[in-house]
Amino acid sequence: MVVVGAGIVGAATAYELTRLGARVTIVEQDVPAAGATGSSFGWVGRHGRWPGGAADLRDHVLPQWRRLEQEVPGVRVRWSGSLSWPPGHHPVGEPPEADADLLGAAEVRTLEPALRRPPEAAVHVPGDAAVDAGAVTRALVAAAVAGGARLLTGVEARLDVSPGGARVLGVATDRGPIAADHVVVAAGAGTRVLCAAAGVDVPVAASPATLLRFRAPSARAPSGRLRAVLSCPELEVRADGDGSLLVSAADGDPSPAHLDALATATAARIRATLRGTDDLRLEAATVGPRPMPADGAPIVGPAPGVAGLFVVVAHSGVCLAPVLGREVAREVVTGAESALLRRCRFGR
Ligand SMILES: Cc1cc2nc3c(=O)[nH]c(=O)nc-3n(C[C@H](O)[C@H](O)[C@H](O)COP(=O)(O)OP(=O)(O)OC[C@H]3O[C@@H](n4cnc5c(N)ncnc54)[C@H](O)[C@@H]3O)c2cc1C
CATH class of the missing domain: 3.30.9.10 (D-Amino Acid Oxidase, subunit A, domain 2)
Structure with a gap:
């Protein structure tokens, strides 16, 4: 499997995928946390707006952060309120x-x-908290690598799809192609451009x-x-x-x-x-x-019309990364639909 993007959402997803035994390659065009994550304020809580499917994830934010803090060396949470x-x-x-x-x-x-x-x-x-989102991302990437994932930095990915575009074949890079049955796009604000090349519109800016x-x-x-x-x-x-x-x-x-x-x-x-x-x-x-989805709610799920391509992008990505990473990894590995993500799909 390939995960495109090593922001906090891609890092959490790659970590959970390796925990479930998947063979993962993380492809990051820069370094981990170079995108929005590296400039994040890192407030973790239930504050603010939780439109559409985000509302279903809200109660899982703090419990999932507690879990990651226990599980992953280097994930530190300031439980400051x-x-x-x-x-x-x-x-x-x-x-x-x-x-x-x-x-x-x-x-x-x-x-x-x-x-x-x-x-x-x-x-x-x-019960609210704050995290250094960059440090957490690097800790999650390190945990994924310790679990067997491969990390490519400074490598831009482009989606490689079958003739006609019905299935993803992997990603193309300047270092050559990487074949994969599943590609998870966690490219933050870069998601729209990346997916457009495969004919998939992801309304995020x-x-x-x-x-x-x-x-x-x-x-x-x-x-x-x-x-x-x-x-x-x-x-x-x-x-x-x-x-x-x-x-x-x-x-x-x-x-x-x-x-x-x-x-x-x-x-x-x-x-x-x-x-x-x-x-x-x-x-x-x-x-x-x-990354700001057009209607404010996370966009998470299989990309319509391209088998094997999965997208995960959300505002408040720091709050949501632990729960999104867990749900996406389970869904990609087992194929069983996550009830929590039901209202986050394309075409909701
Ligand atoms: C000032 C500020 C304050 C914030 N405060 C909070 C807050 O308090 N709480 C909260 O929950 N959220 C907050 N956010 C939002 C939060 O930081 C983001 O929602 C979150 O970091 C998004 O993570 P991500 O992994 O989806 O995207 P990113 O961190 O942007 O990661 C995407 C990665 O994909 C890589 N990439 C893109 N295209 C490609 C490609 N083609 N090939 C390879 N790699 C690619 C990029 O280089 C990048 O590293 C804040 C953001 C900012 C800027």
Whole structure:
């Protein structure tokens, strides 16, 4: 089998396939986590919108992350919880849901002493978490390789199909063809172009977003340390455990002038929000091509009309990678349809 793409979704799928005994070749045009994954904020939880078939996967996000953390060396999860305001900012995972609490200003202050001006009300989800999506991806690829998978990096794949296009034969690469009965495309925002060449339309586009990493030496002091993933209308920020603060910005203009302006404005918002951040320094700003299906829901399943070709692409791919990897691998290896993926198919 071939898995195209070593972002977090391809890495999780390749890992699960090897666990089920499949012989897997991972083909990555760059290096693992070079795509959206390497710029991800890495918030893992039930927050945000879960359109269509994504809603069926939502309850599996945290349990599947717990499983991977136990199973795979190098997969580390920061079980930090999350704090968002105003209530209603994130429609899911909020009271009266059992896993979320509505806190008043005094409770928020106790929970996050680093906040300069605690909001009057905020939603706390203690079970939420954050991951370094790049590190997790490399750990999953390493586990797949330890389980027998072959990894090709710096190799672009093109789909190789039978005359008439009814069946996939493998992939073509500059290093020669790789024959396979099954090809799983996990190419993120590159999925549409890759599949179009085989006559398959996958309605997914790149929605670029920016990850900013700041170093804030004083934010390591216990009094100033940010604990939870914080989400409010001005800012989505979390600590990275080493004195860094990570910020996710939906804005994805990669021009240097724009990134400079974004960094300056973001730094001002962090200083206004958190204590101990006067010595803030930008370390990096990277733009990642978030794969965004046209209707927002994951597209997962056999490609119509091309036997052996399987596609897996989703927004919130970090949240979903463990559950998608498991379900896709089971389906590809056993042929039994996953009930969880029923509403994620082509032509839903
Ligand atoms: C700033 C930012 C913040 C985010 N925050 C969150 C968050 O908090 N929580 C969350 O769940 N999600 C978040 N996301 C989204 C999440 O990161 C993505 O949904 C996820 O990383 C997608 O993973 P993927 O493996 O599908 O795609 P990618 O990581 O893009 O991987 C696709 C891989 O395929 C390779 N590839 C493409 N075409 C080919 C080809 N022809 N041959 C070989 N290789 C190919 C690419 O090089 C790439 O490595 C965020 C994204 C960004 C940018």
